[in-house]
Amino acid sequence: MEEKNLNEQESLELISQMIRNTKQRLEDGSGLPFLIWGYTTFFVSMAVYYFLNKTGNPQYNWLWFGIPVIGAMGMFVSQKTKQKHSKNYIDRVIANIWTVMGIAAFFTSFSAFFVRIPVLPMMILLMGIGTALTGLVIKFKPVIVSGFIGMASCVIPYIIHDNIQIVVFGFIFLIMMVIPGHILNYQRRRNHV
């Protein structure tokens, strides 16, 4: 492309071609954030369950704070190594959805210091909403379905009254985030071959 004048037909064709070229396809979306948060939540849940079960010491509940710390570090590293060269409307909407969900999750866990609230079901519901909204924005069925499965699963920890609900919590995140994350990445790889 150079600095030359075009005729009207060429101008219109150029506009269409550029818009077509820059249109971010669904397959370009990365499943990595889902994998980072999904696996982190799963492994931290398993660790909390293991130590609580083994020792009975409630101090091990502090391990839950490993989720935001490890997750944020993972996100920071992944963004540093794979810088996106453009940002579109969809990227902004998704980033805002997860900012709101993250703040809501922070307030929920912070409130648990003062009031006895069912944190695990609330977290599942919040993250399920975030996942379903993301799926709807990127129009990707596996993410939509897993988000709604997650939202529906928020009742499960209410039914189970033991530390085993922590294990269930971890597995719900595995279904809600890890599986769609891998499907998203698989789809992307297949479309780029």
Place this chain on the structure above:
Amino acid sequence: MFKELNPLLHSELRLGIMSILISVEEADFVFIREKTGATAGNISVQIEKLSEAGYIEVNKGFLGKRTRTVCKMTQAGVAAFEDYVVALKSYLDVKQ
């Protein structure tokens, strides 16, 4: 009656850059170079012209040790682009 085509946009590379920025919210220099296939020097000159006209906003930052130039279209740029397309349609007699 034909509308006059904005001479600032009626050039291949500048129109290409504007078309990219109308479809994404922001794009860096690498992305623009990749999509237009133009030389870095040429892109710099055209970005400067579009920025001087107030059509785009240019932010220079750092990514690690490398500089990163990010471009974003302004409200004035969107309006100019829309006017350009309307004028183009009048030339091509496209039904609006």
